[in-house]
Amino acid sequence: MDILLYVIILAIGGFLGYRRLFKPAVMNRLDTLQNLSLLLLLFIMGVNIGLDQEVIYTFGTIGFQAIVLAAFSIVFSVIGVKLVSSRIIKQK
Amino acid sequence: MTLAILATVALGIASGFFIIPQSIVPYMGTIINIGLCILLFFVGIDIGNQGDLFKKLKSMGFKILFVPIMVAVGSIVGTIIGGTLLSLPWNQAGAVGAGFGWYSLSAIELSKYSAQLGTLAFITNISREVMALMLIPVVARYIGKLESVAPGGATTMDVTLPVISKSTDGNIAVIAFITGVVLSSMVPVLVPLLMTFG
Structure with missing residues (x-):
């Protein structure tokens, strides 16, 4: 393993x-x-x-896929933290 | 360092394309695996050397561990959704997302499986780092300070930490650092784990 x-x-x-x-x-x-x-x-x-x-x-295709994946990973990470942020710290 | 990294990869690509014979291909997986083990040893020393993170964690409350957990879940779910739109296999897309912006390690891990996947992991995670550097101040201002830790992923312990620190405050910077350490420790485990599915 x-x-x-x-x-x-x-x-x-x-x-x-x-x-x-x-x-x-x-x-x-x-x-x-x-x-x-x-x-x-x-x-x-x-x-x-x-x-x-x-x-x-296929470098161009891979580059396009990469940008889409990077954007999705950032957007969903922010959403994920947003879901719990009010329980972790108080912020305005 | 970033420039050195890009130049080295480019030099490698050129050597592979023009100079190095195809007969080496069957051995590439083993060579990469040995190198990966050496690199992980150094990474371990780096993480251990950060001092008593446990103490810092205790003073801030263990609930802040929800931040790296949510970033991990968000990154993997996000890339699986994005990957589905691009008709990529879900486990491969998820494994690329589990790089959390740490492009060198995730790309090396995934190039064991195929050069194509390694390339995808490299460009995706380097793009994540670059996008994070640009988006952190925007997220901190319009969405929330804690949320600004999310885009950087594993890079919040080094590359993106100064930007987070500047856009938020000392408390968030500590959370960002811990988040980066936790996510970095997860990369060597989650990337190969996701590849065992599907």
Whole structure:
């Protein structure tokens, strides 16, 4: 199960971070390492996209779908919070 | 960083299109999965390092956890409805929505399934972040301060936090931060979970 693996890894990292087992200098280096690993992964993701001819030729369609999905996710999130907001804080 | 990210993805696409041989395709899923695990480890450290969120939560009341829950439900339901209009499979649309604006992680997770879905997750969630930056002040002014936390999704702990803080007040900024942390922790779980349905 991939999900379980992800949760365990996240939890181990969380524990190490919470316990402050890393000195600030090490944390700074970890930050750089994190950015580098993120960029490497995004490069690999890009390669995966480039290898798939169909994605390249349907880029416009995917872009349109993306904007519709983004708009729907924002509108429904706002509605969702609106439904509970009066019970969470008092606001004018 | 955003510029570096876009440039890196573009460079990857060009390499995949022109240079890297198709024979690598069967291994891409495994390569991405290993990288994802490394990235999640760092993300975990980041979240843990934020200090005693539990204490902050206790002082504000646990009812504020309804904010991330409602943002999660709204994002997933919203993308499922939008996806239905676009005739996308509901579980895939929902998984893209469960990225909550965290485009790097959700796109990488979903590119394990297909390059097409990874691309959709990347553009959708990057659009969400950009739209959120523009909409937060508008929502804060005309709909409500607490509601202005919603558009940013998982990005309310970093990228969109300054905008929320400027458009609202200190209390809302704390809620926004906690919302971002909770939603970020949910992304690695909910995205693959939704993909197991349908």
